[in-house]
Amino acid sequence: MRTVYVNGEYLPEHEATVSIFDRGFLMADGVYEVTSVLDGKLIDFDGHAVRLSRSLNELEMRNPISKDDLLEVHRELVRRNEIDEGLVYLQVTRGSDGDRDFAFPAEETEPTIVLFTQNKPGLADSPAARKGAKVISIEDIRWGRRDIKTVQLLYPSMGKMMAKKAGCDDAWMVEDGMVTEGTSNNAYIVKGGKIITRHLGNEILHGITRAAVLRFAREAQMAVEERSFTIAEAQEADEAFTTSASAFVMPVVEIDGVALGDGTPGPVATRLREIYLDEMRKAAQ
Template identity: 55%
Template sequence: MERTVYLDGQFIKESEAKVSIFDRGFLFGDAVYEVTAVLNGLLVENEGHMLRLQRSCDELQIALPVTIEQIIAIQRELIKVNQLDEGGIYLQVSRGNAGDRDFAYPSADVKPTLVLFTQARSLLNTPKATKGMKVITTEDIRWKRRDIKTVGLLAPCMAKQGALDKQVDDAWLIEDGYITEGSSNNAYIVTQEGVLITRALSNDILHGITRKALLELAEKENMKIEERSFTVEEAYQASEAFVSSATTFVWPVIEIDGKTIADGKPGSVATKLRNIYIELALQTAE
């Protein structure tokens, strides 16, 4: 079935959706995006995604063309018309079409381009959640404002493809000897002493919505938490490693750079956090 998508005020068939070649999202990557998970036809942690969307737009001086309330209504309509039960909704706001190519921001009367579409996929039952994933480490060559969720994702795409070329699942990015995050997820390790470690929030990493929820859940479970940078060697020696994102929730990492983590099986911390996060998501999705 051909999807219905949303483009600048219209719900139309995906084959009919067209964006100008002069759109700044196409020419400059001058755009931001969000992906919200959908479970049982309901939006998961969407409030956090909308707050981050607004922050990203504010940081880049992009004015949302509609209100947050209108965006949520669009999301729900797309879920309905596309009969989406499980998967995600992609949302993108670009600075719009100024009618030509120019590095300078266009005048305020240029309306931003708003695009949303659904993606059906299995979130609850995935092999990587039960069997774990393998990653390699690679240099982090991204820009210095990774806290803004822009569509400028060429470096993460290169990292991901580099991992796939080596027949593993993903890449963890390294800067100055420390792990920043995964190509499209936040990264965590658990020490042999049971301490959960993930990099502290800054401009160096994306402020993950799932990350925030997981740390709150871990605190409620009386887990010891350290928000700090960790080295590749610490990751090799960890008792567990895992990643989180909006549509993976929690996926265990069982191998890094060919080195098996602990016994090479998903650990108890990652498994527990995934289970209680999904339980919370199912209870609070709207």
């Protein structure tokens, strides 16, 4: 039976409860992070902790736990649930003051903090990564502050379902003719050996895996250009890929029905996945 963490307590999952008046439930007034676990250790925990703090600050939400205590909770959940490969999901909401109102509750209202694990054997040696993903493009109609990792995930979920109905794996969102990001990942193309990905701004999530992968790419003497690109440009690229905390580096082999290269994962994405997994295992906590 899975053990979860709710507001300072470790509980069997069937005993865990959150108020029906919690603003995360009523208003999507909350933020989250997902940290991968490989070999029983946390991947890039510090990066996720820093981004969590930033998201909370941007929403003027109090952080209910210190970084050191948060690390201990992650480790304890991994230990109790015997996770070798998997994920730790963390969510913080503005909490509940016992009723529903659009206005924020009183400042002394305690935030809600929830963590749980997901066991994912074979996370690193993913068959999907060897095959590559097929994506479609959809209009990006999300709110303007996508740099804050909020729990407002309805449209990304709808995008995933649009892709599934089209017989594909994911969707890339497009705004003003330019690709922003995938439904749960950052998007990249490779042309002439150069890695191209959208520059940071409010339009995309500042991916923790994105930052690490670009750092490793530059250290490996790969050229990187941070700028917007179109779907048409992506379809003419040599290869493409996405990055996320749960899928690491995922090759993309088809965009809106157009195969990239020979339709198999390209060498740049494949090599970056190898480098990322190797380096992150070395630095894991």
